[in-house]
Amino acid sequence: MDMEMHSGIVSPEGIWWKPAASQEKRWITIAFIWCLVLFGMMPFWHIKGGQNPSGIRTRVIEADYQARVDRFIKDYQVGTENGIPVVEPPAGSDVYLLGHMWEWTPVIKLKKGVEYTLHLSSVDVNHGFSLYPAKLNFQVIPGYDYGLKITPSIAGDFNIICNEFCGIGHHNMVGKIIVGESL
Amino acid sequence: MNAIADLFRKCPVTGLKVDKNAENLIKANAVVAVVFMLLGVIAAFGIVLTRWQAVHLLNAEWYYRLLTSHGLNMLIFFIIFFEMAVLYFAGPVLLNSRLPAPKLGWVSFGLMMLGAILVNVMVYSGKADVLFTSYPPLMADPLYYVGIILFAVGALIVCMLFMATLVAAKKDKTYPGSIPLVTFGALTATIIAIITLIHGALIYIPTLLWSLNLMKMDPEIYRLIFWALGHSSQQINVAAMVSIWYLLAGLTVGGVVLNEKISRVAFVLYILFISMASAHHLLVDPGMGSAWKIWNTSYAMYLAVLASMIHGFTVPAGIEIGQRLKGFVNTRFEWLSKAPWSDPGFSGMMLSLVIFGFMGGITGVTLGTEQINIIAHNTMRIPGHFHVTVVGGTALAFMAVTYYVLPLIFRKRVAFWGMAKVQPYFFGAGISVMAVGMILQGMYGIPRRHWDSSFAGSPFPVQFPDIVNLFQALMGIGGLLAAFGAVMFITIAVATVFFGKEMTADSIKNGESGIPQGVLKLSAQVHQGANVAAVHKEGAKGTMILVFIFLVAFILYFFVNWKILSSTWKVG
Ligand code: HEM
Ligand SMILES: [Cu+2]
Ligand SMILES: [Cu+2]
Numbered sequence: 001m002d003m004e005m006h007s008g009i010v011s012p013e014g015i016w017w018k019p020a021a022s023q024e025k026r027w028i029t030i031a032f033i034w035c036l037v038l039f040g041m042m043p044f045w046h047i048k049g050g051q052n053p054s055g056i057r058t059r060v061i062e063a064d065y066q067a068r069v070d071r072f073i074k075d076y077q078v079g080t081e082n083g084i085p086v087v088e089p090p091a092g093s094d095v096y097l098l099g100h101m102w103e104w105t106p107v108i109k110l111k112k113g114v115e116y117t118l119h120l121s122s123v124d125v126n127h128g129f130s131l132y133p134a135k136l137n138f139q140v141i142p143g144y145d146y147g148l149k150i151t152p153s154i155a156g157d158f159n160i161i162c163n164e165f166c167g168i169g170h171h172n173m174v175g176k177i178i179v180g181e182s183l
Numbered sequence: 184m185n186a187i188a189d190l191f192r193k194c195p196v197t198g199l200k201v202d203k204n205a206e207n208l209i210k211a212n213a214v215v216a217v218v219f220m221l222l223g224v225i226a227a228f229g230i231v232l233t234r235w236q237a238v239h240l241l242n243a244e245w246y247y248r249l250l251t252s253h254g255l256n257m258l259i260f261f262i263i264f265f266e267m268a269v270l271y272f273a274g275p276v277l278l279n280s281r282l283p284a285p286k287l288g289w290v291s292f293g294l295m296m297l298g299a300i301l302v303n304v305m306v307y308s309g310k311a312d313v314l315f316t317s318y319p320p321l322m323a324d325p326l327y328y329v330g331i332i333l334f335a336v337g338a339l340i341v342c343m344l345f346m347a348t349l350v351a352a353k354k355d356k357t358y359p360g361s362i363p364l365v366t367f368g369a370l371t372a373t374i375i376a377i378i379t380l381i382h383g384a385l386i387y388i389p390t391l392l393w394s395l396n397l398m399k400m401d402p403e404i405y406r407l408i409f410w411a412l413g414h415s416s417q418q419i420n421v422a423a424m425v426s427i428w429y430l431l432a433g434l435t436v437g438g439v440v441l442n443e444k445i446s447r448v449a450f451v452l453y454i455l456f457i458s459m460a461s462a463h464h465l466l467v468d469p470g471m472g473s474a475w476k477i478w479n480t481s482y483a484m485y486l487a488v489l490a491s492m493i494h495g496f497t498v499p500a501g502i503e504i505g506q507r508l509k510g511f512v513n514t515r516f517e518w519l520s521k522a523p524w525s526d527p528g529f530s531g532m533m534l535s536l537v538i539f540g541f542m543g544g545i546t547g548v549t550l551g552t553e554q555i556n557i558i559a560h561n562t563m564r565i566p567g568h569f570h571v572t573v574v575g576g577t578a579l580a581f582m583a584v585t586y587y588v589l590p591l592i593f594r595k596r597v598a599f600w601g602m603a604k605v606q607p608y609f610f611g612a613g614i615s616v617m618a619v620g621m622i623l624q625g626m627y628g629i630p631r632r633h634w635d636s637s638f639a640g641s642p643f644p645v646q647f648p649d650i651v652n653l654f655q656a657l658m659g660i661g662g663l664l665a666a667f668g669a670v671m672f673i674t675i676a677v678a679t680v681f682f683g684k685e686m687t688a689d690s691i692k693n694g695e696s697g698i699p700q701g702v703l704k705l706s707a708q709v710h711q712g713a714n715v716a717a718v719h720k721e722g723a724k725g726t727m728i729l730v731f732i733f734l735v736a737f738i739l740y741f742f743v744n745w746k747i748l749s750s751t752w753k754v755g
Contacts, residue, residue: 003711003715003716003719004709004710004711004715005439005440005504005508005709005710005715005719006439006440006708006709006710007429007432007433007434007437007438007439007440007501007505007708007709008363008364008365008368008426008429008430008432008433008438008440008446008501009197009277009363009364009365009430009433009434009708010363010433010708010709011358011359011360011361011362011363012360012361012363012364012440012443013359013360013361014360016360016361016443016444017443017444018442018443018444020441020442020444020445021441021442021719021722022722023500023722023723023727024441024442024445024496024497024500027492027493027496027727027730028445028489028493030734031489031492031493031496031734032489034492034734034737034738035485035486035488035489035492036485038481038485038488038548038552038741039477039481039485041552041745042477042480042481042552042553042554043477045553045554045745046473049554049748049749050749050753050754050755051554051557051748051749051751051752051753051754051755052473052553052554052754052755053466053467053473053476053553053554053556053557053754053755054472054473054755055469055755057469057470057471057472081642081643082642082643083642084642103642115753120469121469124320125318125319125320125321125402126318126320126321126402128560128561128630130560130561130562130628130630131752132628132645133627133628134751134752135557135558135628135747135748135751136557136558136751136752136754137467137556137557137558137559137560137561137562138467138469138557138560139465139467139468139469139560139561141402141403141406141468141469141470142320142402143401143402143403144403144468144469144470145469146468146469148754148755149753149754149755150752150753150754151752151753151754152752153751153752153753159643159645161628161630161633161638161645162630163560163561163562163630163631163632163633164318164561164632165247165314165318165321165632166321167321168243168244168247168312170247170632170633170634171243171633171634171635171638171640171641172635172638172640172641172642173641174638174641174642174643174645175643176643
């Protein structure tokens, strides 16, 4: 039996559309099954898992969002920290956080184990919502309201680090969420 | 007759006819690529020594400016200029063909140079502190966008020239049968490049108009189309890198193509799903819904990942079979232990394969999973990931192939040969250590693109655990090693091109230093006879084990990340 093999710089002559050998077939089959698992995990997690980036997503005019945040602060303000208003909304309510150069407004007090709808938007450039150390990261884009249902699972102080470049003050843009023990 | 002889020279090693115009364009593009790499490396020293908080070298303004410069000069200018050289090689040279319209080649080269210089002038004069992504509403000087557009138009012309070469070669019947696999791979890279550059026009022309106050720009639409350019262009890099793996496998050890059909279909898979690639940059964006995210981030059920897993098997298996045909048949791994590890073309190619596959591929697919992205988006895990794909993978493959381009195209003996032998190890190890340091920092929530992880100026103190200092040191030391590895490469390349000694038939015969073993004695590129069927039937037993180790690592990393995700707050 004669057989020819060549490297990748040789022009193959004749018909090269030939069946793969058994070893390649085995690997491709296994790899394909693994790809299906990779894919299947995502819909599966929407059904069974607790962390999804679905959210309630709407467009919003920047000035309207600013007004909504102002009202939110006016309604529920309980103090100030470093000149930033501290707000304690009722359990389970809608919470409005604003990213702007270079501050997260306001500081928000939440209760552990309670589900809130956290709205994120910006009135200038892109910002990055990165909740430390809870490992939640979302993109904050002007003109878009990202409403995420969140349930704090432990009490304590959490920082909001901006992790999208937003200009020269980017690295100073840190906000705060304070989670208190449940009711 | 004489005219034709003037146009071509015959390569004494491979016997290929080399079009002199193509050869000069290869030289020009490759040299310029290295110059832009140098700019990128200088910036790399600055940013890595700033991110390493214990050193914290630059002020904020210069950190962001050099970060912008590093992203552009490395990811765009170095990589794409080098790819232009690859196209002139895989087209005219490998096909034994003339280059149609060489003047156009020089026009496009000029456009690309002009664009790249303009962009650098804008960045270094502080008129484009927007990072390479330039997300609106952040705005750069209009000339910055003009520079990018000029560069892209130039690159598009080169892609068209490559296509024209295929047509010319077919018409002139310069090769028998079908185009070689390496050229086929370059063809897929070109097709992807054309699709990519069209997206580039779609986004940069409106952005230019927006910067001139002539139209509005939606920041989310920008992100969508920008990443259709930005990520598809990574697929160009992958296709070019894989083509180089096949090329070097052949040149260094006579690695074979196991099955032309399988390898070519895998390349085609890259093209089919390419436009979906922008999704995994938008997984935690408010603009799109989950169904869109899942379908697109997976490139329709991970068929492009499947393609990479196929090449990740067929390349090492082809090398194994090639080595076995040479007689390295003992044990499962003699083909590896007896491989030419001191040939930087071979070691660079193997390191690129391993780093890209084991580290880059596994981290990339995991980060690109819709929900896992929640714990990773814009943290240091992201630069950690792409420094083991486009740097440890693509850039290292480009370095490796340079050690063959220098003797075969420039006809020079590689300078500082002793240093060349260790350079891929320095660069590969450095970049891997740096990436591990970055990924571990990212696991603790350290942001990317961030000047001050001590948060000295922020209204609320942020305290990371002490272990993060160690990870930063890993990043710093690894980064310095890699940057020195890059400087070694640049030194070798420049010294060879401008001051290197001629490589003659005699120097090959005498086995003089500075000539890789694959050039000194080219391995058989075609194998025939009874032995071939026997070796083929035996199969690639060693590679089979390696890919299963890979699969286990993949599965572990993937599910560990789900585990970490499941322990955080509920969100939806
Ligand atoms: C030579 C060794 C290299 C070192 C030490 C290095 C180091 C770094 C560092 C420290 C960052 C900053 C991460 C951050 O602060 O967010 C970075 C970003 C980056 N690097 Fe490299 N790098 C190297 C080579 C390369 C190469 C060869 C490429 C591309 C081919 C590349 C592409 C990038 C890109 C695209 C970014 C992101 C820029 C941004 O976030 O805007 N790097 N690199
Ligand atoms: Cu910000
Ligand atoms: Cu920021």
